[in-house]
Amino acid sequence: MLNLLQPLLNRLPVVSPGSRSLRRHLLSWLLLPQLVLWLAAAAVTYNVAVRYADRANDHGLYLSSRALARQVKPIDSGLLVDFPRAAKDIIEADPDDRVYYMVSSPPGExxxxxxxxxxxxxxADTLRPDRPTFYDGQVDTSDGSSVQVRVAAILLDYGEPSLQQRMLVQVAKSRVSREALARNILIDTVLPLSVLVLAMSALVWAGVRTGLAPLARLREAVSGRGPNDLAPIELHSAPEEVRDLAAAVNTLLAAVHASVVEQRRFISDAAHQLRTPLAGLKSQSELALKEATEPALRARLERVRESAARSAHLVTQLLTLARAEPESLATLGRSRFDLRRLVQDLTAEMVPRALGEGIDLGMDGGDTPDGASDQDTDDDTPLCPLTMEGNALLIREAIVNLIDNAIRYAGRGTEITVRVRPDPDLQDMALVEVDDTGPGLPVALHTQVFDRFFRGTNEGRGCGLGLAIVKEIVERHRGRVQVASLHPRGLRVQIRLPQSVRAFT
Known part of the structure; x- marks a missing residue:
């Protein structure tokens, strides 16, 4: 059997698990051999069915040849043929499975x-008397066609012992009944075998699926995580091989987490250490500016003061970005607060700075109690509360960066409008918009502007972290931030925040 199956097994595709899915690889090597064995079993079954059909057919032919021989009776030195018409009609009755017969005296009479x-x-002279011989042959019919038959031949002795003669009795039958019997045996055998193979294939498929389920859970556990989620993977009920894989991944995650924590701690410590000398440098440069009278010296001191202010701003931004990271964010917690009151207070605090830059900063109060919408709302204007759940400190930092970014890049003589309202398109979402009438930003840069240290223009005194911090904080609150151009000119930065945040991500 192995010799018969070896050529078929050699033709099976040799597939490396790395070139396709592991499930397909396992199913190929488990199901294809079943198919090969099914075909081999069908071939063996057909051969066995033919052999048994030949045995049954040969037995019938032998009985028929014996019955025919009894119709030929030796008398004296001749033969008496007693073959009535009725017996002949019975033998030749079936047109689809005809029986042919012949009695002859060798050598061919x-x-x-x-x-x-x-x-x-x-x-004929080598045939043993009274021993039937069976063989396949071909009979030419009167219409010019040929019929494949199975022949039974028996050699009989008759006559006096001194003058003994031989008689050859042949009975042939077409192979229609034999093939029908073999086919029926094959069908009756292959159908249950096919059902069994299908059941085994279903069990194999279910077993492979169940066996690979821990890998699917591991994939979901890894692919469903955020880019900053470095918590260990839990697969306690998984097989040993998958547990080893999960343990290796957890070891790698732990190493990456330790490296990231160390890096963030270094940034935070460095920023804290730099704040004091930078503040002192800025103060000393301002004092030196007041005392300096020479124009060239004052110009140099002014550049020193601007560099110190920009460095201090960069340090502050780095600290804010460090607080927005997942580990720091999880320790800060969350609370419910009035987003509209928070934005109103921030806008009022930044009005003096905007006026110093020659910018008109105001807030559109949105929905007031009487349904009106007031421009340049002051602190005494009553506003409808717009409560949300989140970290008020970080949301404050995000709004401050939005307004600060607009002040830095809008330019003198422009207007900045801050707006807070419920999102008209999405339920349970709050919408914060900061519009300016500055030069705007090319559409091609609307996505890149949220990258860290990216600046859309060389104008202004920014460090390229403002909108990156806004994006980080908003996404940690499961919100969205986007930039849109205003017509005829200007830019709108829009953030959407859920009013209820179950957990920080």
Whole structure:
């Protein structure tokens, strides 16, 4: 059997698990051999069915040849043929499975029959008397066609012992009934075998699926995480191989987490250490500016003061960005607060700075109690509360960076409008918009502007972290931030925040 199956097994595709899915690889090597074995079993079953059909057919032919021989009776030195018409009609009754017969006396003297049958493969004189011989042959019919038949031949002795003669009795039958019997045996055997193979294939598929389920859970546990989620993977009920893989991944995550924590701690410590000398440098440069009278010296001191202010701003931004990271954010907690009151207070605090830059900063109060919308709302204007759940300190930092970014890049003589209202398109979402009438930003840079240290223009005194911090904080609150151009000129930065945040991500 192995020798028969070896050529088929050699033709099976050799597939490396790395070139396709592991599930397909396992199913290929588990199901394809079943198919090969099913085909081999069908071939063996058909051969067995043919052999048994031949055995049953041969037995019937042997009985028929014996019955025919009894119709030929030796008398004296001759033969008496007692073959009534009724018996002949019975033998020749089935047109689809005809029976051919012939009685002859070797070497070929025809005595009785309805057709000339092919001789046995052995010579007549070598046949053993009273021992039937079975063989396949071909009979030519009167219409010019040929019929494949199974022939039973038996050699009988008759006559006086001193003058003994031999008689060859041949009975042939077409192979229709034999093939039908073999086919029925094959069908009756292959159908249950096919059902069994299908059931085994279903069990194999279910077993492979169940066995690979821990890998699917591991994939979901890894792919469903955020880019900053470095918590260990939990797969306690997984097989040993998957647990080893999860343990290796957890070891890698722990190493990455330790490296990230160390890096953030270094940034935070460095920023804290730099704030004091930078503040002192800024103060000393301002004092030196007041005392200096020479124009060239004052110009140099002014550049020193601007550099110190920009460095101090960068340090502050780095500290804010460090607080917006997941580990720091989780320790700060969350609370419910009035987003509209928070934005109103921030806008009022930054009005003096905007006036110093020659910018008109105001707030559109949105929905007031009487339904009006007031421009340049002051602190005494009553506003409808717009409560949300989150970290008020970080949301404050995000709004401060939005307004600060607009002040830095809008330019003198422009207007900045801050707006807070419920999102008209999404339920349970709050919308904060900061519009300016400055030069705007090319559409191609609307996405890149949220990258860290990216600046859309060389104008202004920013460090390229403002909108990156806004994006980080908003996304940690499961919100969205986007930039849109205003017509005829200007830029709008819009953030959407859920009014209820279950957990920080």
């Amino acid at each position: 025809f005595i009785l029959g309805n057709h000339k049958l092919p001789p046995p493969p052995e010579a």
